[in-house]
Amino acid sequence: MSEEQSLSEVLQVRRDKLAKLREMGRDPFIHEKFERTAMSAEIHDNFEAFDGKEVRIAGRIMAKRTMGRAAFFDIQDMDGRIQTYIREDAIGESEYEIVSTYDIGDIVGIVGTVFKTKKNEDSVRVSEILLLSKSLQILPEKFHGLKDTDTRYRQRYVDLIVNPEVKKTFLQRNKILRAVREYLDNEGFLEVDTPILSTIAGGAVARPFITHHNTLDIDMYMRIANELYLKRLIVGGFDRVYEMGRMFRNEGMSIKHNPEYTAIEVYAAYEDFNYIMALTENLVAHCCIQANGTTKVNYQGTEIDFAPPWKRLPMAEAVKLYAGVDFSTVQSDEEAREIGKKLGLDVDSSMKKGHIINEAFETFCEEHLIQPTFITHHPVEVSPLAKRNGVDPTITNRFEAFVNTWEIANAFSELNDPIDQRERFEEQVTAREGGDDEAHMMDEDFLNALEVGLPPTGGLGIGIDRMVMLLTNAASIRDVILFPTMKPIGRPDSGSKKQEDEASE
The missing domain is CATH 3.30.930.10 (Bira Bifunctional Protein; Domain 2)
Structure with missing residues (x-):
């Protein structure tokens, strides 16, 4: 199976999940607002103040690990990421079935209690999870990310994620x-x-x-x-x-x-x-x-x-220093043009002494100005x-x-x-x-x-x-x-x- 065929099938699976949600009477693009009471960085930075308290967070699913009747979702918001812990017995069997349709990239709202796992990781124990927006595209795989510069600039929204x-x-x-x-x-x-x-x-x-x-x-x-x-x-x-x-x-x-x-x-x-x-x-x-x-x-x-x-350096002094020419001794535009030609500059008959000095500066001096x-x-x-x-x-x-x-x-x-x-x-x-x-x-x-x-x-x-x-x-x-x-x-190239x-x- 080609990579394109495989990608097409994965995208179709997401659309199938979208259809399943609608069949279950769930809106995959909820129109109601979701009120947040905390951000990920706020919880990490002030864990003791949040420990054991209920919070409302929202963000994008960036990683998911399912273990039977429990799952861990990493949620990314504007400030960073935080782990969430979802148990079937905490949210109910029917809700947990719906959670199984959620994919990496989906945007969810979560209500839960802040706690630390046995591995000492700041987390939120979920009591309610709501799909806010279904993602129909696939985010770049986490180990390689989005590295192609052309794609990064064209799809800055993915680059930022x-x-x-x-x-x-x-x-x-x-x-x-x-x-x-x-x-x-x-x-x-x-x-x-x-x-x-x-x-x-x-x-x-x-x-x-x-x-x-x-x-x-x-x-x-x-x-x-x-x-x-x-x-x-x-x-x-x-x-x-x-x-x-x-x-x-x-x-x-x-x-x-x-x-x-x-x-x-x-x-x-x-x-x-x-x-x-x-x-x-x-x-x-x-x-x-x-x-x-x-x-x-x-x-x-x-x-x-x-x-x-x-540092302050007059342009003529810079030319003298890096090009080896003292234009203060040059008396005419014609003499300046001749010096410019000897320096290998692109000189034409309309150029005056000042133009030559500027050309010499750009050619010989700028590279030294770190x-x-x-x-x-x-x-x-x-x-x-x-x-x-x-x-x-x-x-x-x-x-x-x-x-x-x-x-x-x-x-x-x-x-x-x-x-x-x-x-x-x-x-x-x-x-x-x-x-x-x-x-x-x-x-x-x-x-x-x-x-x-x-x-x-x-x-x-x-x-x-x-x-x-x-x-x-x-x-x-x-x-x-x-x-x-x-x-x-x-678009074909049309520039010079x-x-x-x-x-x-």
Whole structure:
């Protein structure tokens, strides 16, 4: 008999049991509520207080052992598992016959008394058991669990049932998100909501998802960032604001990229990027402590310490250190392009010195940034929304935070000169017309807001999913997103070779 035939027969047996229950007048999907008075962990942690007392528990049958006129069911709820002991003489012969139709995966409600078995195991002696929902599918066998990653991500509901460590990761994620809000709220920041749909995709260099609004008969974009709306609120008089939510970028997929992801952006009026640096390192350290009890984590075999202060390194200094090129001596864009070619970078005639420095940094420096490091003072060419440095106008008062070679945060002193901002938008529009579909669009309303007046402001964006990966030792971004983006089953590949390679990282 093939494995498929065997599986089909087992599934049929479950449906036969379902029919038998209905013939006996029992509803296998009860519509009444079941009131619980205790959870498994609560009983384990406070056994002496519960010993000998009646409890009402509910959960999923994860194991069953039958011995004649008695049976043991392991019941799993939100907090863990607890053993239950069912005797025929305690619940009655007819009820015990019904219990024989229950399968692993079924959801039951139980009334019983807490006690310890002879093997000293916390248990519940059952006086009443009620089927709340019949499971018609088969849970993965306990010794091997659900290991296939593709199935785990597609059937996260099964993954959460059979892999306790997965549930732990998402409980930690919840702690981290609450810690973010707690820290910012205590610092006087106001949480706000801004549009997800907009007629202009702005605030970042990224390719947007496009949709269509039927009533207005216009194309709209799902947000790639919420930056420009949040800065409008600073103009309006909210001095400290933040928003944490979903962003959407129509780009490649990899172990650290998902098209739909969670990010937070934070803005503080009358502050600069130095204040934001301190805010960033303190915020991440706070989240690490809340999730793990310490500022240190072991990420995939490497110990990382998030305790402030983090290392600070200007981008040009990093390039000098790791690529061996001192761009401070380079006098022209043409000379920079020639150096870039010698370094093996992908250089074209439109690239300026700042572009070359950034390319050299990404190629030669990022791989060395394991411990938390702030890379500062990016070239103005790659920072269209950042304020120029007061001493050197070719660079900006910007930083990116790197951990484990990944960028997890981007921040700067916000550009509040509307004339400079218009010029940079115009450069972006030219790049977009030249085929760069990730370049910024012109946003006249935002420019109008700047003309009304944006005070000196420090802004920050953090990739929440990447931060959660690091703080929970998750190997892939899909391990920290409950329902990651997946290609539909059976759909032929239609993406580029580059996207396929990224997805397999």
